[in-house]
Amino acid sequence: MLGAAKKSINEIGERLKMQALIMAGIVACIWMVEIIDSLAPFDFESLGIRPRQLLGMVGIVFAPFLHDSIGHLAGNSIGLFFFGWVILLGGTPSFIRVTALIAIIAGMGTWVFGAGNSIHIGASGIVFGYMAFLLLRGFFEKSLRWVIVALIVAFVIYGFVDLGLSSTAENDNGAVNISWSGHLSGFAGGIIAAWIFYYRPRNFPYAQKQIAKKPTPSPIVSAILTWFSKRH
Numbered sequence: 001m002l003g004a005a006k007k008s009i010n011e012i013g014e015r016l017k018m019q020a021l022i023m024a025g026i027v028a029c030i031w032m033v034e035i036i037d038s039l040a041p042f043d044f045e046s047l048g049i050r051p052r053q054l055l056g057m058v059g060i061v062f063a064p065f066l067h068d069s070i071g072h073l074a075g076n077s078i079g080l081f082f083f084g085w086v087i088l089l090g091g092t093p094s095f096i097r098v099t100a101l102i103a104i105i106a107g108m109g110t111w112v113f114g115a116g117n118s119i120h121i122g123a124s125g126i127v128f129g130y131m132a133f134l135l136l137r138g139f140f141e142k143s144l145r146w147v148i149v150a151l152i153v154a155f156v157i158y159g160f161v162d163l164g165l166s167s168t169a170e171n172d173n174g175a176v177n178i179s180w181s182g183h184l185s186g187f188a189g190g191i192i193a194a195w196i197f198y199y200r201p202r203n204f205p206y207a208q209k210q211i212a213k214k215p216t217p218s219p220i221v222s223a224i225l226t227w228f229s230k231r232h
Contacts, residue, residue: 019088023081030080030123033065034073048121049107051114051181059120060107066121076123083130086149097197102129102189109185120179125186132190140199 037044048063050056067073088095106125114120138146 016089020085022092023085023088026084027077027081030065030067030077031073034067034070037066045119045121048119049110049114049182050119051111051116056119057111060104060111063107063110063121064103064123064126067123068121072122076127079127079130080123083127083134086134087130094197098130098133098193099126101193101196102126102133102186105129105189105192106182106186109188110179110182113185114179114181120182122179122182125179125182125189128183128186129188129190129193132187133194134190136191136194137198140194 033044044062044066045068047059048066049059067076084095084099087098103126106129110120110125134146135150137143138148138150
């Protein structure tokens, strides 16, 4: 049975590596956009979110991929990779749903509440959404594993903020400021995502489907329990 446990550990290790590569690929794509932006004659930042302007809504799609500088992108990349990887551990479909919902809410919130005559760019709205999602998922799901993850996130939040996690809003005069509307909207998006996907009110069809599922132990736990029962 030790062989089975070792095999399970190796499989989990491969899964973790694959998910890390996926997140690294996503971050690499954003870096590629920044490199192209620095070389191209066209100013990509102009495609950011322009609050309360109809054409400015296109920035809801493009803003997370755009950054003011390499330093700005580097600060966001750390949080995006780390928090995104943790969420990806819950499964690719869940990661896609959570990311899409956070991105939409963060973008719309910035478009509605952001400072006028400015362009908002940066992925930190999504990163703040990831933080909120992880903090609340464990409590909504009543899962010890995710509560521990949430506590770890709570301790590292300040570290990522100190490393330069920010989104920016550039006004007509060229001044660049932190886009607090983007941060707050992203955080709200994370709360809403955790509530929708993991609070599971019993009157929701999705909830009934999830409640019907019986939780199963991980392969490692199953192998250890089987080995222990045969020994005793």
